[in-house]
Amino acid sequence: MTSFIRRNRTLLLIIAIVIVIFGGTIRTMEPKVWVSIMLSGLTLASLYFLVASGLSLIFGLMDVLNFAHGVLFVLGAYVGLSTFLNPRLFFNTLPVFFMLIAAVMMAQHLGRAFWPHVNSKRRQHLANIVLLLAAGSILYLALRGFPIRALNAFNITAVGGAVTTANAQEPMAMMFRRLLLVALAGVPIGILLSPRERQEEVPLRPIWQTALISGSAAVIGIVLLLVRDTGEIWMLALSPDFRFLLAIIMGTIAGALGGVAIETGLIRPFYGNPVTQLVLTLGLSIAGIDLIEAVFGEEANPPMPPPTLFGQSCRSDTFINWFSEHCQSVDVLGRAFPTYRLFIIVVGVVVFAAVGLMLRRTRLGMIIRAGVQDSEMVQALGINVRRIFTLVFALGSGLAAMGGVIAAPYLGVFPGMGAIFQLQAFIAVVIGGMGSFIGAAVGTIILGMARAFGDHFVAAGIHLPFLDAVVKGSPAIARASTVLIMALVLLIKPSGIFGKKE
């Protein structure tokens, strides 16, 4: 008997939780209420899942607990919001990034010629400091007074369009001066980043290829700047649905790039050093949110208007009608339910299926699953595991950022949104078992349900024995109560439902 319990602990635990959550509830409420609460729960679960799955994959593969994951969620939300409502921001900032990248790439070849002349360790240190100071001061000169806050200030019109603040853009000549300085700053950065020892081992691209790539980056940047006015008008004239898709893509890319930056800058130099990694991502979680506040402002933005696909102010009777009507809510068993939330659920399911299939069916997925078990052996088979690490970090970060974009029309956009989702994602992966993809899914569903039903009961009131009055509370109580589920799971199975034994 005890051995039966021990062997099937996972299953029993899920059943117990399901019974606790649903068992008592279904009797006391109408099916339509029950279903709409379920759907709300799944909406939350879907968003949690987008954050938690990346967190769990990253931890499983490289034992890194990324405390800055919530920052990426926020980053995604802001980039998405800006793409959707305020493309002017990108026409003014992207050229700077493109120019920097182009300059850094070119300068790596300079670095190759430079470092062999710096032969002692001491001189290298000195060169590092000089280059860093040079890069920092030129960058400071280049970006001083850049009107980033003004570019970000916009108002939302009644129909959901944005009214950008006039005069926020700098004159073209000023912008070109900045671009020039940024390109100059890229030179010391490129030299700093170029490989120093054993140069024959780390092949750089042939110089003509680099020139081609960085040249086209620079050209794209300049073109973007030149067309900034027409481009903005053209962008805002696009259909909101298309702009929303663009927002998701831009947000996800920004998140993925952020993830790559974190991995290469803060994680990779400290492999085998989990405390340092942890503390560094923790530091980034403070600095990152502060940076976002500095760029985008501290105040909460109202929810981004949902795309017109879910935006008509009407109520469809059935899902089939929705396809022609694009109403903002749909009839579910006689109760209206926002269609945008259904969309969130669909995104969650699609991502789950896509990543799951990727893990099961592709070679990359096979390598990831193998790496979770023994990354050294994968390395010994001739596979560059570090690159896989970076890729998975980018994937996980991209998913979190995508979650941020998708949450924007539902929750609004504010700097603190990441912390909330990160915490729930932590709880979900602890419940589901760190490093398990399925565990992340199950954990997030449990949490989503607990939140939704918890919210309902707390608001409707609970009859406690020995008390006449109904005890009511705020959603905060339901939010805090998810921690109790985690405590329960820990008591029964410390490694989480799908976790491996320690």
Next chain:
Amino acid sequence: MNETLSTTTHSSARRRLAQWWPYLLILGLLVLFPLLAGATIGDPAAAQDGAGLSSLMQRAESGAAKFWQGMIIQILIFAIFAMSYDLLLGYTGILSFGHAMFFGTGGYAMAILIGRNFNWSFGMALLAVILIALAQSLIFGVLSLRVKGVYLAMVTLAFAEMFYILAEAGDFRKYTGADDGLHGFPVPGWLSATDHRTRFYYLTLIFFVAAFLIIKRLVDSPTGKVMVATRENEHRATMIGFNTFWYKLTAFVAAGVFAALAGALSAMYLVSVTPSMLSLGRTIDVLAMTIIGGMGTLVGPILGASIIQLLGYWLERWFGASWTLVYGILFMLIVIFLPYGIVGTLRARSFQIRDGWKQLQQTLAGK
């Protein structure tokens, strides 16, 4: 016989003095600080009755002297908090991300109990703070110590966040003041930090010295030695007959109680408590203090608390609202370039700290 005995006592006293003189020197400076500050940076106009000690005391209650006493009070409070955290992280190897839970609960318990809902006396409330911290750390210690490494970090974070959410929730506004927190609760007049800054200063100093001595005694006791053994090699500690769970729990409870005391003192000093006392940010502060100062030493966290507190003050003056951004970046740079902290780097030749750190990393990596 008698002679040898007396020489040994003598030499042992001398040895003790040799060992303790830096501590005594610092203690002496701290004791004299209000008077020195009163004499140098106090406002001369505040002194009414001419000369002597009482006039000095009056000058100490004014101007920059008062301000810097306040600064030291806050440093000492955070030093208690940081030492308690080091007991967990540096000595026992437990990486908790929920230590602010105890700090905040201590503060809130003090504020609520002496506040208008209960009107308890200071002594009663202090006793209650200790009892609450004991119960809280026992419960959450038993729960979180079931897991290790980063799991423990996440779990403790979640527990702390639960308290944070509850403190912010509107449901208990009557007691907690929801997201505003509690301000201006009736601190007994004789303890008011605004009216009797120097008195509060000495009270904090007494608490600090007591905390230092007690924690030092704990880490030097047989129990403390087992905690270090647990950090170094938990598996082996189990095999030679220690039930390491109890030692980890002991560390957890002791750390919880001292953190709660620090929180209660902070509440008394500021006459306000806010949900941010329970937040992850507060845990990060104390983690930064411990790491920057140097883990596994008691001097380290004290040094770290001073640095962070002063740094925060200066950064805020220089950078205004965006000082936390600078703080976050500085924090990361320090972790990268001074991984063993200041005291640890100074003692880099003494192997314990550096390798204790490595050991901890290995435990966290699950090896």
Next chain:
Amino acid sequence: MAPSQKNVLEVRNIQTFIGQFHILDGVSVEVPDGSITVLLGRNGAGKTTTLKSILGLTPPRSGAIVFNGKEIQGEPAFRTAAKGIGYVPEHRAIFRDLSVAENLRIAERKSGDLARREEFIFGLFPDLKRLIKLPGGNLSGGQQQMLAVARALVPDNQLLLIDEPSEGLAPVVIEQMMEAISRLSAHTTILLVEQNFIMASRLADRYTIIETGRSVKSGMMADLIDDEASIQRYLGAAA
């Protein structure tokens, strides 16, 4: 020197540290083309670390490793492996959650590697064909060992590093393993770590003895078998 005597691998005086521990303090090994060379020595002498150092999993701090005439010391393991070195680690390191087929497929360096070598691999280990869909973790110890060797055979490797293939196996399985390895040596060069002296003496052409992180003696296996004094001295009486 005759062309057949060319060394596929030459390890010259490598020094390896793991953390602060000085594990290898001057190991030199030569592995002639087409041979089976065995590393002998006691537990903890540094044999496994030597293999890992060659591959780059524990990069040596100094010394030289020359594979096929090219210096490979200091390169990351994945690049070394891709140059044509297969590794069969101690304790097999089978991916437990991957099926046998996936365990083999993951070792492909070019797609189609497995299809090309399938016949050869399943000829050596017919058991694996039957188990192809099972998760690696469900295999018995012997089957896992076969899978680990098979995995190293999927790409075109010129050199196999095999660490204690007989460890923890039943005698019958050991026989099978020996058989397979000796058949393999017709195709690739092998550097073997083996505690079991009998197995080593039957298989190997050459040997190198490692003692406390240093290579102390090497030569032809046939000579060592008769050299009872050395066996006594370095390997202990029972061996």
Next chain:
Amino acid sequence: MDDSILIETRELVKIFGGLRAVDGVSMTVRTQTLHTIIGPNGAGKTTFFNLLSGNIRPTSGKVFYKGRDITGVPPYRRAHIGIGRSFQITNVFPNLSVLENVRLAAQAVGHDNYKFWADHRRFHKYEERAQAILQQVGLASQTNLPARLLPHGGKRKLELGILLASDPDLLLLDEPTAGMAREEIPMLMEVIRSVRETGKKTIILVEHKMDLVMNVSDRISVMHQGQLLAEGTPLEIAANPTVQKAYLGDLYGDLTEGK
């Protein structure tokens, strides 16, 4: 109950994911004997050892110590009832001093572990005991060295010292000579012999070097593929045809027959 039996296992089975690592081993060890378990790599010796020391729980079967069922007793309790074990892979507190390593072990079985109000230096008895043990195992000159700086042989001695410090009745030694230089081995075996004779201890030793154990053991058990193949005095074992065939025969047959 036979008082002369110190520890006894009954039908001990341990299955790791389908592999029967220990397969129905029943063994009795008498008080104050040196009982050796030999067998080839992978025969299940270390797993059997882990079952005796409580590091892992058996799938089925029971362990009795001094007539008491200790199957489910956790390892830290086993140290208190007198079972101590050493590890095949050196497992000390690397950053603590040699003395502190042993002192902790002596403290572990004392009754002062929870005296958190007192300075540990007050408890001289543990320090004195640790010093005495370091003398015994030949590490007296290195008391203040961090354990990780000891040479390999020194660590093996320290391992034994830690074990002795808790004053166990039963010592479980898992290949104490593993990885030691040949010159150092006799010294360690001498220490083991002296411990057994002066301390009235019972020792269970796991080794795979036959020659080492033949002249120190009272009894030898041979394990093979998780099972107990034979048991007897060293002479009986040497003469046992089954052992010859399965253990010595297969692996050492060529040498023994050829010479």
